[in-house]
Structures are given as structure tokens and as C-alpha cells.
Amino acid sequence: MNITREKRALALPGILGLILVLGLLAWGGLQLRDFVLEVTRSRVNEQAMLPTLLYGVGSIVLGFILMGGFLVVQPNEARVLTFLGKYTGSITRDGWYWVNPFAKKQKLSLKVNNFNSERLKVNDATGNPIEIAAVIVWRVTDSARATFDVEDYQEFVAIQSETAIRALASRYPYDTHDGTESLRGNPDEVGDELRKELHKRLEIAGIDVLEARISHLAYAPEIAQAMLRRQQxxxxxxxxxxxxxxxxxxxxxxxxxxxxxxxxxxxxxxxxxxxxxxxxxxxxxxxxxxxxxxxxxx
Known part of the structure; x- marks a missing residue:
């Protein structure tokens, strides 16, 4: 699979684009005014002034078309640009810009997100059925990968997170009394390992995992009473x-x-x-x- 790399899009400051558009509209308006004045005064025939008319109308039409290239990028937001099916770059800095008006401009959030997993029923390292859930804090760091390398990056985060949680829970026992690492006894270490595991899984989608913590941990209901007596x-x-x-x-x-x-x-x-x-x-x-x-x- 070809991995898409984020690159900076070709974009002008919005004020320069505005000057260009206003210049075209003003020049086109002047051309139309000259055409009307010359025709009404009958100094020349209409056919001789046809180029002036075409220049005026063309400039005004072009000016209105170029107005479609203006866009505003908010803080912690990106715009991914594609033209004729080809990725042309991303704008990740907030501001007012003018870009190719024919380019498709896709909005993408770069804000920090939380994913609260459902309570998953898995078997721990000793084979006991347990219920586990986690909170994942993540954000998009590569807009190109998040847009083009996965179908739906939010759904990708959800599926990969649940897969990583299941894999992690199966490597640790729920609890121990001999000092070895366990899900209940070492929440910080387990959370850090979950974060590293998710970082490797989500890197392909241009997503960085900032934090991962277990939010729910308990024995499955069918063995909860028996395991409670055992713990006691x-x-x-x-x-x-x-x-x-x-x-x-x-x-x-x-x-x-x-x-x-x-x-x-x-x-x-x-x-x-x-x-x-x-x-x-x-x-x-x-x-x-x-x-x-x-x-x-x-």
C-alpha cells in the first residue's frame, strides 16, 4: 500500500487573493463601461467593440470564479486539497487563504479526542473471564494519512482500540499476590503499554495516542461471587x-x-x-x- 505523506498546499494569503479578484472585477467593469459608452455615442460600430465586451465579461466571470478559492482555517483544523483526483497538499495553520477554486477542500479536525470503549468481555492470562474498558486520548497529526490511507479514521480508531484492549487483557492476569504485574495491581504500567500498542496500530492513519487508561475492570458476572470468595x-x-x-x-x-x-x-x-x-x-x-x-x- 502506498503511504500518503502530508505536504504543504500552495495557498496565497486571503488579502492577495482579494486584491486579485477585485482587480479583475474592476477591470472588467471598466471594459464594459467603455463598450457601452462607445456604442451609445456611435463612434464605432458594435462589431469593432466586441473584443472589449468579451474582455469585460470574461474578467467579471473569472473574478466570480476565483472567489470560490477563499477559505478560512480555524485553529486546530486542517483543509486537505485535491484537484482532479490528486492530492495537492494540506493547510494546517489557521488563517484566511486563497487556493485553487477548482480544488476540493476537505475539512479535518486536529483537536484532541476521547474514545470510550465499550465493556469488553475477554479472558485474562489465567483464563478467567473479565470485563474491561478503556479511555483513549488521541488526535490526528497527519491529515493526508487520515484522509487517504484509511476509509474512516474514527471508525479505525474504535476498532483498533478494542483489538488492542483485548490483546492486552489476555497477556495479564486480573490480580496476583506474588508481586507479578497484573491488570488490577499495575494500572499505570498496563496503561502505558496499551498506549504504545495503540500508537503502533494507529500510526498508519496519521494518529497519535496521547494517553490510554483502563476505565473499568471487573470479573465477569458469572464468576464474580466465586472470585470474590477466592480473593477473600x-x-x-x-x-x-x-x-x-x-x-x-x-x-x-x-x-x-x-x-x-x-x-x-x-x-x-x-x-x-x-x-x-x-x-x-x-x-x-x-x-x-x-x-x-x-x-x-x-
Whole structure:
């Protein structure tokens, strides 16, 4: 496929075009006036003044035709010009211009646009069905590509965005507890990767992706309750592991401190009993009730 490159169109400032048009109209008017005056005074016959008439009428007609070449380009707007089926250039700077009046002048917006994708149902990297949607911020940077290299650049953005979102969702799990990247745990990294993926896909249409962010992320309704219970169970297990790790560290510190300061000399059996009691007190969900032992361990 031939890639169209944007180029600058040949255009005159509007004031110069206006001077040209007014000059033609004025000159044509003078020619017609001379023709009328000469004929009415009967100084010459009408046939001798026919060239004057033709010049006058031709100049006026040409002036009105050239008036069709005026156009105004607003800020963040482009005009794509084609003449006889050939691309002749684009005007991307705002202002008043005069161009070939026979050229087709197509208006194109260069403003920043938002694309809000629909909620797509896809499978994540672990095979779980999820719902995902994203917001894409984009703008046209090459008016020629957006006009000639794709059929409808707005529809092209929509289709490619949904395709990229599906591809991205299938490469990441919804959530993890082992520190690996996930859709839920790393939204900034996932959004940046989505932006880069879309930039490569939309470059052919002359479109630049400024930002991409996930706007909706959830498990599919048919597994939402089951996955919620699974998440809760995983959270409880992770919390228990932290509690046990902390309790073991506290018991170890207590035994080492008792030994280093010479508070009491415990044999292995008493150490085991103390460790058991401390772990029960620290790990238990309910508040521990102390029991004073007045007898002997033996």
C-alpha cells in the first residue's frame, strides 16, 4: 500500500487573493463601461467593440470564479486539497487563504479526542473471564494519512482500540499476590503499554495516542461471587502468614533478650512451653486471658 505523506498546499494569503479578484472585477467593469459608452455615442460600430465586451465579461466571470478559492482555517483544523483526483497538499495553520477554486477542500479536525470503549468481555492470562474498558486520548497529526490511507479514521480508531484492549487483557492476569504485574495491581504500567500498542496500530492513519487508561475492570458476572470468595480467602491466608512471621520474630527476640540479660535460665522444655504460650497469645484472633501457674511444670 502506498503511504500518503502530508505536504504543504500552495495557498496565497486571503488579502492577495482579494486584491486579485477585485482587480479583475474592476477591470472588467471598466471594459464594459467603455463598450457601452462607445456604442451609445456611435463612434464605432458594435462589431469593432466586441473584443472589449468579451474582455469585460470574461474578467467579471473569472473574478466570480476565483472567489470560490477563499477559505478560512480555524485553529486546530486542517483543509486537505485535491484537484482532479490528486492530492495537492494540506493547510494546517489557521488563517484566511486563497487556493485553487477548482480544488476540493476537505475539512479535518486536529483537536484532541476521547474514545470510550465499550465493556469488553475477554479472558485474562489465567483464563478467567473479565470485563474491561478503556479511555483513549488521541488526535490526528497527519491529515493526508487520515484522509487517504484509511476509509474512516474514527471508525479505525474504535476498532483498533478494542483489538488492542483485548490483546492486552489476555497477556495479564486480573490480580496476583506474588508481586507479578497484573491488570488490577499495575494500572499505570498496563496503561502505558496499551498506549504504545495503540500508537503502533494507529500510526498508519496519521494518529497519535496521547494517553490510554483502563476505565473499568471487573470479573465477569458469572464468576464474580466465586472470585470474590477466592480473593477473600487469599487475603486471609496472606494476613495469617504475616501474623505468624511477626509472632515468631517476637518470640525469638523475647527468648534472646531473656538469655542475654540473664533474667532466667530456661531449659529446652520450658522454652518450648513459653514459645507455645506466646504464639497462642500472639496469633489468636480473640484477646488472650492470662493464667497464673502456681505449681510446677513437672
Amino acid at each position: 480467602a487469599q487475603a486471609v491466608i496472606a494476613a495469617r502468614q504475616k501474623i505468624v512471621e511477626g509472632a515468631v520474630g517476637m518470640v525469638k527476640q523475647a527468648l534472646e533478650q531473656l538469655k542475654s540479660e540473664g533474667v532466667v535460665d530456661l531449659d529446652e522444655e520450658r522454652k518450648a512451653a513459653m514459645v507455645n504460650n506466646l504464639l497462642v497469645a500472639l496469633v489468636s484472633e480473640s484477646e488472650a486471658s492470662p493464667i497464673i501457674n502456681t505449681g510446677s511444670l513437672y
